[in-house]
Amino acid sequence: MRGRPQDQPSRAGGVARTELAHELRTPLTVVQGEAQLGASLHEGADRARFERIAAASQEMSAAMTLLLDVARGRVGTDARADVVAAVGSVLDRQRRADLDVQVRSVPSSVAVPQELVERILTPILDNAFRYASARVEVAVESDASEVRVSIANDGPPVGVPVDDLFDPRVRGADSPGAGLGLALARRLARTAGGDIALTSTEHPVFVVTMPSTAPSTKPPG
Structure with a gap:
């Protein structure tokens, strides 16, 4: 049976994103290999720079694999993740030692794969560490x-209208990225049956919700 006409643009967009991801994986592999070679041939600060490039390209490649799985609907609903461990893993990758980081948590697990939880949390925590003056607070709570x-x-307060915050076409004037991080994080959270919301704009507070029980998921359109 042929799909409905209104379904076709969404499906075409999904195919295009999958093909683009495949195209990006080859140059990422080249970058990673060249960076590893550079690290083996240098010492000191130069070696450290090559190692950072290799690590970043490896992380991006892993993210690409995850996004392909999500696009193809291969994210299993029987997987469970330790949210506190996921928060700790993302925090370990942050590099601002000058901040006071406070974490309040209760043992919590969600019906979402661990790597997907980390991918959802990473852009939010990256933003918090980038813009914080002296303090970042993380709280993990759960119910049934x-x-x-x-x-x-x-x-400082959020620099774009709240309606634009999760729009991949809009980014703040001082943002170093391409404006995709928050939009992608929310898309992944919704694919997993959760969501991301900004609950305070004066001193930004983001709230990520994820299901304790397996949701009925579908690939993003």
Whole structure:
């Protein structure tokens, strides 16, 4: 049976994203290989720079594999993740030692694969560490239906309208990225049956929700 006409643009977009991801994986592999070679041929600060490039390209390749799995609907609903461990893993990759980081948590697990939880949390925590003046607060709470991760920082107010915050075409003037991080994080959270919301704009507070029980998921359109 042929799909409905209104379904076709969404499906075409999914195919295009999958093909683009495949195209990106080859140059990423080249970058990773060249960086590893450079690290083996240099010492000191130069070697450290090559090692950072290799690590970043490896992380991006892993993210690409995850996104392909999500696009193809291969994210299993029987997987479970330790949210507190996922928060700790993302925090370990942050590099601002000058910040006071406070974490309040209760043992919490969600019906979402661990790597997907980390991919959802990473852009939110990256933003918190980037814009915080002195403090970042993370709180993990749960009930019978969902787990909530609140991420707050004492930095400046959000610089774009809330309606634009998760739009991949819009980014703040001082943002170093391409504006995709928050949009992608929310897309992945919704694919997993959760969501991301901004609950305070003065001192930004993001709340990530994820289901405690397996949702009925579908690939993003």
